Amino acid sequence: MIGGSFYERKSYSTCYMCACRCGIEVYVRNNKVTYIKGNDEHPTNRGVLCAKGSSGIMKEYSPARLKKPLLRVGPRGSGQFVEIEWEEAFRIATQWLEEARKKGPYKIAFFTGRDQMQAINSWFASQLGTINWAAHGGFCSVNIAASGLYSIGGSFWEFGEADFEHTKYFMLIGVAEDHSSNPFKLGIQEMKRKGGKFVVVNPVRWGYGAVADEWVPIKPGTDGAFFMGIMHALFKYNLINWEFLKEYTNAPWLVIQAPGTSKDGLFYRNEEGKPMVFDKKSNSFKSADRIVPEDLDPAFIGEFTTPEGYKVRPAFDIFAERLVKDYEPEKVEKITGIPAKDIERIAKEMGSIALYHPIELPIEWTDVWGRRHKKVIGRPVSFHVMRGVASHTNGFQTARAIFLLMMLLGVVDVPGGFLNKPPYPKHIEDLPKPYKISKPDEIKYGEVYPGPHLGYPQNPDDLLVDQKGNPIRIDWAYSWWFPLTAHGCIQNVIPAAYQQNPYGIEVLMIYMANMAWNSSQNIPYILKALTATDPSGNYIIPRIITIDAFYSEQVAYSDLVLPDATYLEQWFALSLLDRPPSAVDGPVDALRHPIVDPVANGYDVKGWGDVMVEIGSRLKLPGFVNEDGTRKYKDFKDFLINWQVKPGVGALAGWRGKNGDKHFVGEPNPNQLEMYIKNKGFFYYKLPEHMRYYRHVNKDYQEWAVSVGFIKKVAPITFNFYLETLQTFRLAGQGLWEGKNQPPNDPVLRDRLVKYFDPLPFWYPPFEEEVSGEEYPLYAFTQRPQWMYHSWDSQNAWLRQISSRNYLYMNPKTAQKLGIKHLDWVWVESRVGKVKCQAFLTNTTEPNSVWTWNAIGKMKGTWGLKPEAEEGHEGFLLNHVVPHSININGREVYYGDPITGHLAWFDTKVKVYKAEDQTPETYPQFEVEPLDYIKERWVPVLRYKP
Numbered sequence: 001m002i003g004g005s006f007y008e009r010k011s012y013s014t015c016y017m018c019a020c021r022c023g024i025e026v027y028v029r030n031n032k033v034t035y036i037k038g039n040d041e042h043p044t045n046r047g048v049l050c051a052k053g054s055s056g057i058m059k060e061y062s063p064a065r066l067k068k069p070l071l072r073v074g075p076r077g078s079g080q081f082v083e084i085e086w087e088e089a090f091r092i093a094t095q096w097l098e099e100a101r102k103k104g105p106y107k108i109a110f111f112t113g114r115d116q117m118q119a120i121n122s123w124f125a126s127q128l129g130t131i132n133w134a135a136h137g138g139f140c141s142v143n144i145a146a147s148g149l150y151s152i153g154g155s156f157w158e159f160g161e162a163d164f165e166h167t168k169y170f171m172l173i174g175v176a177e178d179h180s181s182n183p184f185k186l187g188i189q190e191m192k193r194k195g196g197k198f199v200v201v202n203p204v205r206w207g208y209g210a211v212a213d214e215w216v217p218i219k220p221g222t223d224g225a226f227f228m229g230i231m232h233a234l235f236k237y238n239l240i241n242w243e244f245l246k247e248y249t250n251a252p253w254l255v256i257q258a259p260g261t262s263k264d265g266l267f268y269r270n271e272e273g274k275p276m277v278f279d280k281k282s283n284s285f286k287s288a289d290r291i292v293p294e295d296l297d298p299a300f301i302g303e304f305t306t307p308e309g310y311k312v313r314p315a316f317d318i319f320a321e322r323l324v325k326d327y328e329p330e331k332v333e334k335i336t337g338i339p340a341k342d343i344e345r346i347a348k349e350m351g352s353i354a355l356y357h358p359i360e361l362p363i364e365w366t367d368v369w370g371r372r373h374k375k376v377i378g379r380p381v382s383f384h385v386m387r388g389v390a391s392h393t394n395g396f397q398t399a400r401a402i403f404l405l406m407m408l409l410g411v412v413d414v415p416g417g418f419l420n421k422p423p424y425p426k427h428i429e430d431l432p433k434p435y436k437i438s439k440p441d442e443i444k445y446g447e448v449y450p451g452p453h454l455g456y457p458q459n460p461d462d463l464l465v466d467q468k469g470n471p472i473r474i475d476w477a478y479s480w481w482f483p484l485t486a487h488g489c490i491q492n493v494i495p496a497a498y499q500q501n502p503y504g505i506e507v508l509m510i511y512m513a514n515m516a517w518n519s520s521q522n523i524p525y526i527l528k529a530l531t532a533t534d535p536s537g538n539y540i541i542p543r544i545i546t547i548d549a550f551y552s553e554q555v556a557y558s559d560l561v562l563p564d565a566t567y568l569e570q571w572f573a574l575s576l577l578d579r580p581p582s583a584v585d586g587p588v589d590a591l592r593h594p595i596v597d598p599v600a601n602g603y604d605v606k607g608w609g610d611v612m613v614e615i616g617s618r619l620k621l622p623g624f625v626n627e628d629g630t631r632k633y634k635d636f637k638d639f640l641i642n643w644q645v646k647p648g649v650g651a652l653a654g655w656r657g658k659n660g661d662k663h664f665v666g667e668p669n670p671n672q673l674e675m676y677i678k679n680k681g682f683f684y685y686k687l688p689e690h691m692r693y694y695r696h697v698n699k700d701y702q703e704w705a706v707s708v709g710f711i712k713k714v715a716p717i718t719f720n721f722y723l724e725t726l727q728t729f730r731l732a733g734q735g736l737w738e739g740k741n742q743p744p745n746d747p748v749l750r751d752r753l754v755k756y757f758d759p760l761p762f763w764y765p766p767f768e769e770e771v772s773g774e775e776y777p778l779y780a781f782t783q784r785p786q787w788m789y790h791s792w793d794s795q796n797a798w799l800r801q802i803s804s805r806n807y808l809y810m811n812p813k814t815a816q817k818l819g820i821k822h823l824d825w826v827w828v829e830s831r832v833g834k835v836k837c838q839a840f841l842t843n844t845t846e847p848n849s850v851w852t853w854n855a856i857g858k859m860k861g862t863w864g865l866k867p868e869a870e871e872g873h874e875g876f877l878l879n880h881v882v883p884h885s886i887n888i889n890g891r892e893v894y895y896g897d898p899i900t901g902h903l904a905w906f907d908t909k910v911k912v913y914k915a916e917d918q919t920p921e922t923y924p925q926f927e928v929e930p931l932d933y934i935k936e937r938w939v940p941v942l943r944y945k946p
């Protein structure tokens with residue numbers, strides 16, 4: 001027994017300290033959490049718990065915890081609030097929302113942080129009638145997610161992961177150690193014990209890099225060139241899995257070569273609209289959907305003339321020409337700093353393992369064409385990619401390059417390669433599209449925005465733009481400027497609302513996202529936007545409602561604060577409808593439930609779910625009331641049990657049906673949540689082995705996936721080697737798109753569509769190169785330390801023992817050239833501002849980069865920290881110097897990837913120089929007034945001292 005007298009009861013839940021969502025056991029005595037350990041039976045962590053997970057306990061005792069709803073009484077940002085009762089808070093919130101709805105539901109912008117029940121919150125926004133909802137993906141990982149979904153119908157992280165059990169070569173690209181924390185530790189350990197090779201591509205050797213067999217010290221923003229160079233070498237040495245390309249990708253499909261016409265760059269199709277290949281066997285054009293080995297032998301190289309007179313080339317041929325011409329390793333070396341011989345060696349290593357060291361597993365399976373296979377062939381090379389690639393203006397195309405590399409090697413959905421986690425993969429053509437309206441006020445007061453808010457446009461006609469081509473959403477998502485936004489652009493909301501472009505809003509509602517600090521860029525500008533007034537003295541962003549459990553910078557800049565309960569005090573679903581903690585072996589969803597009662601512990605707080613139900617019911621939003629106008633849901637527990645997004649499908653998939661005997665689809669079960677609790681907080685539906693691999697063409701898996709609603713049909717998921725969707729936007733830029741939506745006649749915008757919407761990946765320099773040039777020679781970026789996932793962790797006493805301030809890490813040779821010594825105070829200056837901080841010299845940083853830990857620097861007065869705490873004096877926030885916009889040929893544009901809008905915060909370029917004044921104080925510093933009761937808590941908290 002663990003804990004002995006330290007507990008009276010134990011409960012099972014899901015960790016919230018990072019996005020891995022490990023299973024936990026929580027020990028409680030006297031309504032206080034006394035201990036947390038890993039749940040041995042949980043598929044994500046198999047009992048492992050990291051330091052963050054254990055430290056979740058200290059969130060309960062944080063000095064930054066809010067006790068009651070707050071109403072601002074001083075100027076915004078002063079930190080002057082009065083505490084109010086919940087009844088008054090509900091009255092004010094509903095009044096503000098109601099007034100805004102009457103002016104037009106789109107006047108409400110509701111944006112949420114990470115992992116916040118996205119399906120339910122999107123639905124809530126729909127009930128309000130607003131189109132303006134999104135979560136945090138715009139600055140997190142949308143380039144990877146969107147690129148993966150469009151390329152292979154899946155992606156990394158919750159979408160899929162390396163098959164650590166069988167892989168022999170694992171490459172981790174641009175991944176900080178906070179990502180996939182416990183699963184990676186377990187996986188890398190397993191792979192290395194079996195003798196596999198672990199390679200890290202990153203400007204920094206840290207975290208996982210410490211145990212890597214090889215570090216590839218890439219210059220930031222050049223990963224795309226590196227992977228194009230790798231593919232050049234694979235092509236040169238014929239280390240290509242042709243069978244895989246032929247059967248599962250559109251690489252042999254024929255592309256029309258007719259520049260200046262509306263057909264240029266589109267697939268050559270027959271009368272039924274089916275894409276065509278050139279069959280070498282019959283020397284004729286054949287429909288591509290007949291590709292099975294015995295039927296066709298499609299050409300990959302060559303140019304052909306169709307009976308209609310079109311010149312056509314296989315997509316692969318166009319790509320091969322590009323690889324040969326532009327990406328010789330010697331050229332790539334000049335861009336990336338990685339020696340040409342290493343690029344060739346790495347290509348040969350991964351190519352020969354994939355092709356000449358296959359795995360054969362004796363698992364019988366059937367493909368969607370009805371062919372029975374006696375075994376599963378694996379290609380044991382795997383990858384994982386995250387923000388280091390995503391957060392650049394070339395992030396989408398770089399991620400595309402990596403997905404094409406995976407196709408060339410044939411390592412998608414195979415043993416030893418990348419494996420999808422259900423409900424992925426999805427048929428790319430069936431991915432949801434954002435629900436289309438043609439003007440912001442199309443949805444009227446009392447109407448529901450049908451949703452979905454987010455999705456994957458297939459061509460320009462799916463954009464959310466008005467007749468003039470202006471954005472319909474406040475964040476500019478799905479506009480001509482950021483067409484394939486996929487996750488929305490949370491980072492644009494405050495600047496857009498401040499500039500009232502495309503329009504002003506009435507209420508900004510933020511749920512667990514620190515938009516006034518580390519989740520925004522160019523903070524002095526953001527604080528100006530939050531506090532700017534019109535000539536009458538009214539705030540330009542009139543009302544800000546924040547939902548958070550702690551006294552953050554965002555809370556300090558709010559008008560009404562609805563204090564959230566902690567993750568151990570509220571009902572919360574980790575749903576298959578949005579970001580489930582699924583495993584490769586089968587779908588998983590999970591529950592959090594109130595393990596301790598916050599009110600009994602002196603915190604008059606409510607979980608957001610309960611608040612949402614209360615607000616929705618009081619406003620009588622359509623989904624919250626019965627036909628007779630009476631309230632539909634008693635509270636959020638009742639909502640979780642009975643809410644259905646469509647008949648039989650609710651937030652949780654396990655134990656549905658009246659008696660709990662149905663899974664995935666079934667009527668609500670009044671005892672469902674108790675059944676989750678009894679099953680240690682999660683639902684895991686393990687699939688048989690023959691459904692584990694080749695899911696993109698695995699008949700049994702797909703039939704099952706159709707039966708539970710994950711996909712719509714049993715059919716091959718053809719991987720998009722060539723992404724025709726991008727070509728449709730390029731045609732629009734050229735004035736050749738024949739659809740309804742046409743881009744404004746703006747040469748800057750049109751040029752952008754033509755230049756970047758290439759259906760095959762290519763590398764281009766990050767945008768900042770052009771505007772910052774040689775004056776700002778170094779790349780500056782942040783990453784999260786493994787011990788602190790978010791800004792929330794600086795108020796965690798145990799984690800704060802590890803670091804209470806950050807440094808600027810730089811290479812000693814770079815420092816020497818600049819006359820900077822270890823621990824000197826330096827200025828880091830970009831084109832938008834400068835910060836003063838302390839340099840830390842380390843060979844683990846490549847010479848063109850400087851970097852620091854994210855979100856350790858704090859605004860004084862926030863997070864329950866004493867005014868003299870290091871976080872406010874010596875810790876610093878690099879975000880101050882990260883541009884939020886860029887001037888392109890006289891046009892100010894939000895700083896993001898031109899395809900997805902992903903905030904390109906790792907593009908930032910700086911110069912670094914020694915500060916004349918070596919006083920150990922950071923600059924700039926900001927300050928707000930702490931709440932009185934937070935001041936009172938400064939002393940008694942265990943080991944919680946500056």
Ligand code: SF4
Nearest residue numbers: 015018021022050053
């Ligand atoms: S890896 Fe993440 S989810 Fe798992 S225990 Fe650590 S903090 Fe919690």
